[in-house]
Amino acid sequence: MNASLNGSRTTIRWGLALTILGLAALVTIYVMALAYTPLEVRQGAAQKIFYIHVPAAWSAMVAFTLVGVVSILYLWLRDERLDAFAASSAEVGLVFSVVILTTGPIWGKPVWGTWWTWDARLTLTLILFLLFLGYMTLRSAVHDPAERARFSAVVGIMGMVLVPFIHMSVYLFRTLHPKPIVLKPSTPSLPPDMLRTLLAGFAASTVLYLGFVTVRYGLARYELARRQEAD
Amino acid sequence: MSSWFRVTAAVATKDIVIEVRSKTAILSALVFAALVLVIFNFARDASLVSASVLAPSVLWITFAFAGMIALNRGFNLEKENGALEGLLLAPVPRSAIFAGKLLSNLAFVGMVEAVALPLFVLFFNVSVWRILPGLLGLIVLATVGFVAVGTVFSAMTVRTRFSELMLPMLLLPFMVPPLIGAVQTTTRLFDGRPLSEMIGWLRILALYDLVFVTLCVLIFPAVVDE
Amino acid sequence: MPDNASYMVAAYVVAAVVYLAYTVRLFHRAIAALRDSSR
Numbered sequence: 001m002n003a004s005l006n007g008s009r010t011t012i013r014w015g016l017a018l019t020i021l022g023l024a025a026l027v028t029i030y031v032m033a034l035a036y037t038p039l040e041v042r043q044g045a046a047q048k049i050f051y052i053h054v055p056a057a058w059s060a061m062v063a064f065t066l067v068g069v070v071s072i073l074y075l076w077l078r079d080e081r082l083d084a085f086a087a088s089s090a091e092v093g094l095v096f097s098v099v100i101l102t103t104g105p106i107w108g109k110p111v112w113g114t115w116w117t118w119d120a121r122l123t124l125t126l127i128l129f130l131l132f133l134g135y136m137t138l139r140s141a142v143h144d145p146a147e148r149a150r151f152s153a154v155v156g157i158m159g160m161v162l163v164p165f166i167h168m169s170v171y172l173f174r175t176l177h178p179k180p181i182v183l184k185p186s187t188p189s190l191p192p193d194m195l196r197t198l199l200a201g202f203a204a205s206t207v208l209y210l211g212f213v214t215v216r217y218g219l220a221r222y223e224l225a226r227r228q229e230a231d
Numbered sequence: 232m233s234s235w236f237r238v239t240a241a242v243a244t245k246d247i248v249i250e251v252r253s254k255t256a257i258l259s260a261l262v263f264a265a266l267v268l269v270i271f272n273f274a275r276d277a278s279l280v281s282a283s284v285l286a287p288s289v290l291w292i293t294f295a296f297a298g299m300i301a302l303n304r305g306f307n308l309e310k311e312n313g314a315l316e317g318l319l320l321a322p323v324p325r326s327a328i329f330a331g332k333l334l335s336n337l338a339f340v341g342m343v344e345a346v347a348l349p350l351f352v353l354f355f356n357v358s359v360w361r362i363l364p365g366l367l368g369l370i371v372l373a374t375v376g377f378v379a380v381g382t383v384f385s386a387m388t389v390r391t392r393f394s395e396l397m398l399p400m401l402l403l404p405f406m407v408p409p410l411i412g413a414v415q416t417t418t419r420l421f422d423g424r425p426l427s428e429m430i431g432w433l434r435i436l437a438l439y440d441l442v443f444v445t446l447c448v449l450i451f452p453a454v455v456d457e
Numbered sequence: 458m459p460d461n462a463s464y465m466v467a468a469y470v471v472a473a474v475v476y477l478a479y480t481v482r483l484f485h486r487a488i489a490a491l492r493d494s495s496r
Contacts, residue, residue, distance in 0.1 A: 012487045019480060026476065030469065044461035049468040056472070075453050095479045099472045106468040110461050131404040138401065141391040150453050151387045155401060158380065161446055165408040168435050173411060208476070215483045222490045 005229070008221035015214030022208030029055075029197070029204045037197045049107040051197050055205035056099040057121065062209060063093030064128055067135075068160025071153035083149035084220035085213075086156055087139060090132050092212040096205075097129040120170040127166055131159050145227075235327045242318070242331025247338050255304065257342050260297040264347035267293045268354040286355045287417035291373075291410055293347050294340075298374070299399050301339040302381040307389060325452040329382065333447075336378050336385075344370055362420045369420070372433065373413035376440040379447040380405045386454045405443075412436040 033051040040047035066089045074082040104122050105115040116122070135155050142148040190198065250257070271289045272282075318328060348370075352359055359366055381402050388397040412432040419429050 009491055012490060016484065016487055019483065023476070023480065026473075030473075034469070045465040046461045046468075048465050052469060052472045075450075095475065099475050102471045102475070103468040106464055106471065110464045127404045127407060131401075134397075134400045134404070138387070138391070138397060141393065141397060146457070154383065154387065154450055154453055157450065158383070158405070158443075158446065161442060162405055162408075165435065165439055165442075166404075169408040169411040172431055172435065173415070212479065212483065215487055219483075219486055219490060 004221065005225040008218050008225050011218030011221060012215055013218075015211055015216070015218050017211075018207060018214055019211030022204065022211040025200075025204035025207050029201050032197050032200060037193055038191070040194075043111050046107055046110045049103050051201045053100060053103040053107060054198065055201035056096045056103070057125065058202050059205040059209040060093050060096035060100060060125065060128070062206070063089045063096060063213070064132065064163075065160070067093065067132075067156045071156030071160075074149060074153045075157070080145065080149060080224060081221065083152060084224060085217050086152060087136075088213050088216035088220055090135055090152075090156070091216055092209060094129065094132050094136070095212065096209070097125055097132070100125045101129060118170070118174075120167060120174055123170050124163065124166050128159070128163070131155075131162070135159070235324055238323050238327035239330040239334065242328055243334035243338070246332070246335035250304070250335075250339060257339075257346065259304075260300050260343035261346045261350075263297050263300060264293050264343070264350055267296070268350055272354060282355050283357060283421065286351075286357055287414045287421060289355070290348075290351050290417060291414050293351065294344050294370070294374070294413075295377075295406055295410060297343045297347055298340040298378070299381070299402060301343045302336055302378065302385050302402075303389075303395055303398055304339065307394075319455055325455060326448050328455070329448055329451040332382050332386070333379055333444075336382050337375065340374055340378050344374065357421060361423075365420055366417070369413060369416050369433075369436075372436045372440065373409045376409045376436070376443050377402065377406045379440075379444045383447045383451055383454060386451070408439050409436060412439075 029051060033048050037048070037051070039045065067086050070082050070086040070089065073079075074086060101122070104125075108117055108122075109115050135152060138155060139148055139152055142151055268289065271285065275282075275285060348359075351357075381398070384401045385394075385398055388394045388401065391397050412435050416429045416432045416436075
């Protein structure tokens, strides 16, 4: 099974290259946001956190959605590579979630006067974060690979179905309990140079996600290949 | 078709009978509920926070955690007897096994709630007679959803090492929508608000039950079959 | 009360640290896997 061992190494190499590209893109965003984007009048400098926070949310969403979709595919096709990808995407999603959950409150404090506001997106991210932590913990607690893959897929699919319900509940809660707003964060119409930085942020975040998940997937395939060799 | 019902009934009855005989889950849940209520009473400053403001949250937190104890018990029975393994060897429809397990878990959690509710009325001195039908309906509506998810998860976690920790860890995110809806509706019930104020939450609860019970029936075979 | 800009700096630093930490972890494992090419 030397072929898949080499295949996994190729995947890892591609992933490393993509990650470096993604990091370079991230540095570009940092420079763009800090030096080439205008200051927002009402929120001041803290508003610039937006250009890191929102792209991270995008990547986390992509990551977790893929976990759900690939989980369905796994239960249908029972290909262990699908399970390897789902686990990789879950891990990377957790990384982006950490960025969301740290930059969010740091942004919230000066703008909304409080670290945590139970707003819809942040609450959803927190719950998904906890859910996928549970997912990773479950994986480490189950030793049989096939069983682990099946169980993970179940949690992944149920997690995906849970998302709209969290959204609905928090939204209904929020419309009845509006949060105290000190300064309303501006999202509707963004001036062109802010929009440009945000879109660039999305692109950078996507490349970074792809880089991370490819390396992680390559490593998972490598583990699979090593295990097959040992059998 | 009738064999499906027979299997479901057999699975459900067996578990309920065993539990009624041993009473372990009921007793632990009873003690747990009483302790939660006592602690909540002492944990608040009575002059600042009135009991009625906290009451809905306390009720549902008690139901949620006592319910998880009951759920864990449901599958521990299987682990001890290995009965599920035997059942799965036979060509029995998995949906019937799930339905049977769901019913017995609902019975367990229901027994726990039936015990906790009077205690709650006692400790919090709230009058529930007026709203009892509505409250009971709400309790059923909110419980069905998370017990379905809990049945699937406990089937998985019962074989892991830290099952008592794994089940809550996996299940709690799924309890968020039913709990939010339940607490919001309970608050309005206690305050005597009109139905129109509760209908939004009740719709979410009903939709949650429908979606997750269906999903769990479909996904249960993946948990128990190779 | 720290002014607004220090929050921005804090957030940017924290995000960078998280991304870099994960990158280091991945690279570490990746290099080990690649180096192990005696097969």
